[in-house]
Amino acid sequence: MxxxxxxxxxxxxxxxxxxxxxxxxxxxxxxxxxxxxxxxxxxSGVIRGYRADVDPAKINLGFEALVFVTLKDRQNMKAFEIEVTKSAQIVDAQRLFGDPDFLLRVVVADLPAYQHFYDEVLIALPGVEKLTSTIVMKNLKSGGRLPI
Missing domain, CATH: 1.10.10.10 (Winged helix-like DNA-binding domain superfamily/Winged helix DNA-binding domain)
Structure with a gap:
């Protein structure tokens, strides 16, 4: 390059x-x-794709939460990762080094929608021991560009 x-x-x-x-x-x-x-x-995969930058609030997805996930053990890690990639509401997911094990960014319409997603989806993910949520008050910077 x-x-x-x-x-x-x-x-x-x-x-x-x-x-x-x-x-x-x-x-x-x-x-x-x-x-x-x-x-x-x-x-070569350097350019992975092209996509539109959509404002979540304009399409009724104005509620965002960061969810820290700790797994009970490593036996369910692969199953957990597979299920996370299937969820449309989880828009970013990182496996972390240390504790917690994962950071998920969840986007939904509002607090009741998040509560439903938390109760029905997040808790049911394979191997989950602990979930800690933080509500995003304001996005200061998103869709960052790589420093090329």
């Missing part, structure tokens, strides 16, 4: 809908080499 590839990635992080023509112009390439580099970045 060279400076031009990094410039391509910086521009696409800012505007994933940028046309290849505009991108080529921004990074100082002609169209064909820019297309080739884009395909290589996509094929």
């Amino acid at each position: 060279d400076g031009i590839d990094r410039a391509i990635l910086r521009h696409l992080q800012e505007d994933g809908r940028m046309t290849a023509t505009a991108l080529a112009q921004e990074v100082g390439l002609t169209l064909a080499p820019c297309h080739r580099r884009l395909r290589e970045l996509e094929t």
Whole structure:
């Protein structure tokens, strides 16, 4: 990966809908080499995909909670991870080093919807010993870009 590839990635992080023509112009390439580099970045998995940045509050998903999860033991870890990836309300999930074991970001409509999700889904996840929730008051920064 060279400076031009990094410039391509910086521009696409800012505007994933940028046309290849505009991108080529921004990074100082002609169209064909820019297309080739884009395909290589996509094929190699450097670019994982393109998506829209949706405002959750505008689609009635304005309640967000961070949930720290401690598992009883490691025997259920794989099953837990599989179930977490199936839940649409869990929009981010990280396995942590140390205690707790996982951090989940949950997005739902409101507090009653979160209570229902907590009671029906989170508690039932395989191997859960302890759940600790923190309600997000305000998002200061989201969808951060990688420092390329």
